[in-house]
Amino acid sequence: MTVRALPADATAPRSARTSLATASVSAVNRLSRALGRGSGTVAGGRVGLLVDPGLLATSATGRNIALVTGTNGKTTTTRLLATALSDPDGAGVVSNDTGANMPAGHVAALVGAPAAPLAVLEVDEGYLGRCIVETAPQVVVLLNLSRDQLDRIAEVRMLVDRWRTALGTLTAASAGGGGTLVVANADDPMVAWAAAAAPSVRWVGAGQVWHDDAVGCPACGGRIEFTAGGAWACDRCDFARPDVAADVVGDELVLADGTRHRLAIALPGQFNRANAAMAAIAAAPILEARGQGDLETALDRLGAVTEVAGRFSTITRSDHPVRLLLAKNPAGWTAIFDLLDETGDPADPVVLSVNARTADGFDTSWLWDVPFERLVGRPAVATGERRLDLGVRLRYAGVDHAVVDGPSAAIDHAAASTPSGGRIEFLGNYTAFADLRREL
């Protein structure tokens, strides 16, 4: 394990309050684990922030921080970026890799690894502003922004205005690693509108399958026109796709100077190649500033990620390989349907599981924004706590389906009418996916 000297201010004497807060995070996490209540990251972080509301800022001080946010791909891109920044022995990078992406989760991760000089933090879309103020990040990665949990987070335009305000407070990135570099997806007009307020932006043409939330121009209320070539522009004002530093073209990353790099990753699907490109572009300046490598180094390391908290993994259940996929909102489901078309057999059965708890959003209306019509021809099983909503949606989509209580029972139901060895695709939203993992 590599142990690096810490910057002076990280080892400076801390206030009694901060010390108490730090100690309580560890204590609550130990207690939580001992009681079998999960990894306890959020509980510990909450108590720590209660004792010392400034704990996120204090625990971030003296480290190089990268923030990753967006509607879809946060957890995967966070993992890819942390992997790209890690030495082969894995030392030196801390990350909130359990998906606890609000300040309590950030604090728990940071306090749990006081010696790590680098931190890659997945940030809930609604907390970007606070995290920018408190962690003074070196890099901010903005993936995409579309409708998700409208009852909890906010409508897309309210959110994008808050991002824009927060990003406008950043200072320009310098070659030595000072200031903040924003790595932003140029193919998402909402992201582009927010990121354009930042002084230093590296634009990546990462693609965006979902345009339905970006038709109204965020600058003037005009209409955003998308062309087949991937460009976009407002029909009234001069807001248009920025010139990119790098473009994702198939399985290659093409830089503005024409250099081409292979995106050789183990995760399936075009959206994961996009996530990998964003991670590599974000990792390169950090590696360069630390004298630890460059874009090639980052790209070489990404192939080591084969699954992310169970997502994209394949399990075996009664002779059937079952691929586990997570999709939380219309854009995410659409991307997963693309993945099914790209990497699977069009007759493979699908098991679909939907819950509507706090982490999922209580409103299931979004099911009608998902193009379930694309599953016509596959046997489908609806499960999860909101399987009746899903069943009605599938009925109107013309998809033959059964409705079964319990995700593992639903997989068994699909298996019963699938030839031995045939693959089953499991798609669940956030807590439905976690429920299945717990059941298996």
Next chain:
Amino acid sequence: MSAGPRRLVIAVVYPDLLGTYGDGGNGVVLARRAAWRGIEVELVQATSDRPVPRADLYTVGGGEDGPQVRAATTLLEDGTLVERVAEGAVVLGVCAGFQLIGTTFPDNLDRPHEGVGLLDLTTTKGTGPRAVGELVATPAPDAPRTAGGDRLPRLTGFENHGGVSAVGPRSRPLARVERGVGNGSGDGTEGAWSHRVLGTYLHGPVLARNTALADVLLGWALTPAGAPEGTVAALEPLDDHEELALRAERLEATDGGRTGWRDMARRVLTRR
């Protein structure tokens, strides 16, 4: 059976501006339910870059403040929706779509904007927190009835809005709120309607959870424009067991699985 058209054009109005809450599903529900009954149906996604098509039934969905203003302005400039309603076309407006088919609605700075004026409805920005959650409402005694003359069953859906809507004398409230906020104007009402135009804060989408209401809208669209007020063409029944199971589950979830004495009292007192 009806003597009206056996062919329907259903238009989802401006899905590019007004489609935030899955309300495009209302068009799908209407089109499927018509097609399952052997009615020839065309479902049009009427985007805002083209003239509004001449349809028999229009759905106008929810949306965010900026696109809502743009949608209302464009609909007024276009004129076809207002013209078709005068000729007897049916309109369902949901959430922002409900507000903008009214007379006045607010933008994000609470400046009033002119609505399309299909309903006598004035919406202002609420001062309290946004209304977010399950909404259950009992149709008013004078609300639209089914083809058989029955009152519509309780309406269930999910609301998410910050507007307060007052129904004026030229329209009528659709329902009385049991759970949730609805119009939020202090009179306990939800939604509004007049002639063949109906608006509501319910999404879910509303017609997937309330198929009886979907069939009233289809019945209106299949009734000749000159027929007496309240005439609803009868449609053959469908196997709605999945929709009915969903309704029952949602109503039970919002009732907490049992009916408390307050609800019993409210139901008795509000019964006609």
